Amino acid sequence: xxxxxxxxxxxxxxLALGGLFAGCSSTKLDEAPVESRNVPADGAADSKGPGAAGxxxxxxxxATVDLSKQGGAAAASGPLSQRTVYFDFDSFVVKDEYRPMLxxxxxxxxxxxxxxxxxxGHTDERxxxxxxxxxxxxxxxxxxxxxxxxxxxxxxxxAVSFGEEKPAVQGSDEAAWAKNRxxxxxxx
Amino acid sequence: xxxxxxxxxxxxxxxxxxxxxxxxxxxxxFLGALATAAAAPAxxxxxxxxxxxxxxxxxxxxxxxxDEDKSPVPVAAVVRADLQRSGLFRMVDVPGGFDENSRIxxxxxxxxxxxxxxxxxxxxxxxxxxxxxxxxxxxxxxxELVGQSHAALPADMRLAAHRIADSIYQNLxxxxxxxxxxxxxxxRAGSRYSLHVTDADGEGGQIALAxxxxxxxxxxSPNGKELAYVSFESQKAVVxxxxxxxxxxxMLANFRGSNSAPAWSPDGRDLALTLSRDxxxxxxxxxxxxxxxxxxxxxxAIDTEPAFSPDGRQIYFVSDRGGGPQIYRMPVAGGxxxxxxxxxxxxxxxxxxxxxxxxxxxxxQGSAFKVMVQELAGGSPSAITDTSDDESPSFxxxxxxxxxxxxxxxxxxxxxxxxxxxxxSRLLTSGADMREPAWGPFGR
Numbered sequence: 001x002x003x004x005x006x007x008x009x010x011x012x013x014x015l016a017l018g019g020l021f022a023g024c025s026s027t028k029l030d031e032a033p034v035e036s037r038n039v040p041a042d043g044a045a046d047s048k049g050p051g052a053a054g055x056x057x058x059x060x061x062x063a064t065v066d067l068s069k070q071g072g073a074a075a076a077s078g079p080l081s082q083r084t085v086y087f088d089f090d091s092f093v094v095k096d097e098y099r100p101m102l103x104x105x106x107x108x109x110x111x112x113x114x115x116x117x118x119x120x121g122h123t124d125e126r127x128x129x130x131x132x133x134x135x136x137x138x139x140x141x142x143x144x145x146x147x148x149x150x151x152x153x154x155x156x157x158x159a160v161s162f163g164e165e166k167p168a169v170q171g172s173d174e175a176a177w178a179k180n181r182x183x184x185x186x187x188x
Numbered sequence: 189x190x191x192x193x194x195x196x197x198x199x200x201x202x203x204x205x206x207x208x209x210x211x212x213x214x215x216x217x218f219l220g221a222l223a224t225a226a227a228a229p230a231x232x233x234x235x236x237x238x239x240x241x242x243x244x245x246x247x248x249x250x251x252x253x254x255d256e257d258k259s260p261v262p263v264a265a266v267v268r269a270d271l272q273r274s275g276l277f278r279m280v281d282v283p284g285g286f287d288e289n290s291r292i293x294x295x296x297x298x299x300x301x302x303x304x305x306x307x308x309x310x311x312x313x314x315x316x317x318x319x320x321x322x323x324x325x326x327x328x329x330x331x332e333l334v335g336q337s338h339a340a341l342p343a344d345m346r347l348a349a350h351r352i353a354d355s356i357y358q359n360l361x362x363x364x365x366x367x368x369x370x371x372x373x374x375x376r377a378g379s380r381y382s383l384h385v386t387d388a389d390g391e392g393g394q395i396a397l398a399x400x401x402x403x404x405x406x407x408x409s410p411n412g413k414e415l416a417y418v419s420f421e422s423q424k425a426v427v428x429x430x431x432x433x434x435x436x437x438x439m440l441a442n443f444r445g446s447n448s449a450p451a452w453s454p455d456g457r458d459l460a461l462t463l464s465r466d467x468x469x470x471x472x473x474x475x476x477x478x479x480x481x482x483x484x485x486x487x488x489a490i491d492t493e494p495a496f497s498p499d500g501r502q503i504y505f506v507s508d509r510g511g512g513p514q515i516y517r518m519p520v521a522g523g524x525x526x527x528x529x530x531x532x533x534x535x536x537x538x539x540x541x542x543x544x545x546x547x548x549x550x551x552x553q554g555s556a557f558k559v560m561v562q563e564l565a566g567g568s569p570s571a572i573t574d575t576s577d578d579e580s581p582s583f584x585x586x587x588x589x590x591x592x593x594x595x596x597x598x599x600x601x602x603x604x605x606x607x608x609x610x611x612x613s614r615l616l617t618s619g620a621d622m623r624e625p626a627w628g629p630f631g632r
Contacts, residue, residue: 129624130506134444134469160424160446165420
């Protein structure tokens with residue numbers, strides 16, 4: 001089951017890279033609260049996954065690689081290609097489902113002590129800008145602590161926050177908010 | 189009587205001292221004004237959208253200044269809009285053809301229902317400056333309150349008009365006006381962020397900083413010459429200080445983590461700010477020249493949004509040490525924090541009036557965020573808006589008005605309001621979303 005889930009997660013990411021991200025979130029995630037975010041995503045992966053994942057069935061798919069969103073030439077699949085940790089409302093808990101991804105990044109950083117990474121915390125749009133900046137910082141620091149526990153040196157990481165200032169998704173509904181409560185891993 | 193009667197301008201020549209300062213306006217006249225109060229039509233070009241009527245309004249006539257149509261600024265219209273926005277005045281229509289030399293027949297003017305009359309003229313001096321003359325009559329007592337002559341550069345005509353409004357305000361209320369002060373705010377248009385400085389009526393805007401990255405939390409130095417703010421231009425929150433006139437800027441706080449929420453001490457020497465360099469967001473004090481920050485709070489919770497009391501001894505701030513965010517107060521010298529807000533489970537963004545008596549803040553009610561006002565000596569908080577996305581209240585330096593960000597017709601807008609919430613006006617919109625207002629001090 002965990003393996004299956006990871007594969008599907010990878011397929012979902014490929015979908016995002018394929019530029020289908022916006023459509024996906026507006027149709028599927030609308031009815032999906034945070035906790036069950038993976039349920040409709042799985043469904044989406046079933047129907048559209050093969051083409052986007054490049055397994056060879058569809059013949060006219062073009063996968064967009066957006067270098068501004070991803071950390072360069074990282075593999076288009078696998079935990080290293082994932083760089084976002086999503087949070088529940090009012091929560092700072094790094095959920096277990098992000099463990100493989102954080103482990104993979106921690107491994108890279110541990111193998112190369114000169115590599116540095118910024119952990120950028122974000123909140124949804126509700127509430128005050130300064131308080132949200134502090135909340136985003138708290139999320140970033142929760143991810144930082146997790147990665148330090150996984151063997152990364154503290155001085156390789158900086159937890160920073162954008163508060164509500166840089167939403168990943170525009171919108172004022174739970175679907176958008178869930179996509180905006182996040183920490184992004186960014187190479188430096 | 190603790191008011192400074194001098195108009196804050198070096199080049200103003202006062203030819204007549206006011207006979208009595210301030211004039212004692214008979215209370216029954218106020219009440220009469222209240223009974224007949226009606227929303228005066230706002231000068232359309234200033235979009236003073238008055239949404240309520242104040243308790244007592246002084247009826248004032250402001251005649252169109254002679255030859256003001258030849259000057260770059262419609263002087264009388266600026267003055268009228270200023271006075272209306274304060275909520276303390278009702279405009280009485282006045283025919284044209286009057287200036288500071290006109291003989292004023294008091295009985296005739298009283299019949300029009302005005303308690304005071306402002307008249308004046310604009311003329312061009314040989315050196316290119318504009319000579320702005322103005323006279324204020326107390327129609328009740330039948331005496332001249334102010335006579336002024338002011339030579340202004342064409343670029344300062346709007347400021348000169350605001351100073352006339354300030355003079356009228358001060359002579360009729362006994363308090364300093366804020367019409368010649370400035371407001372800083374941030375706009376976002378697409379991915380362009382701009383830090384603006386405008387007159388208190390939202391006009392005459394200039395851009396102090398333009399950036400592809402967010403800018404938040406502008407804060408005026410007490411002398412009105414510098415702005416501290418948070419810029420994300422280096423992909424993290426860093427506190428900068430910028431000289432407004434020259435544009436010179438310096439990085440004040442760029443420590444590990446986030447640096448934010450700058451607040452100047454009243455003497456202008458220090459700034460309180462929020463740093464996450466040692467732990468979660470905590471409050472620190474730094475010299476305006478930089479150096480090593482001194483940590484003010486020692487909690488394991490978020491402490492942010494510091495605001496000094498006017499005497500500089502206390503700091504109000506937001507902390508979620510008790511669960512949700514609430515407003516607390518602690519001595520700057522150190523000591524225990526005392527909780528100030530008790531109603532609601534989400535209270536943020538404290539602002540303190542210049543007399544230290546009134547707290548404004550934002551509370552969450554259900555899914556709405558509203559500006560609240562509370563007397564610090566005791567009293568329950570009251571909501572003063574009917575909007576539901578309010579942010580960032582900031583007091584005018586005379587403590588009579590607040591500016592705040594809100595949402596109206598799908599846009600982020602800036603509003604001013606009287607503290608009782610009865611008179612509101614919307615600052616000029618430029619098509620961009622406006623947010624993070626900060627009302628500047630008296631000086632500039």
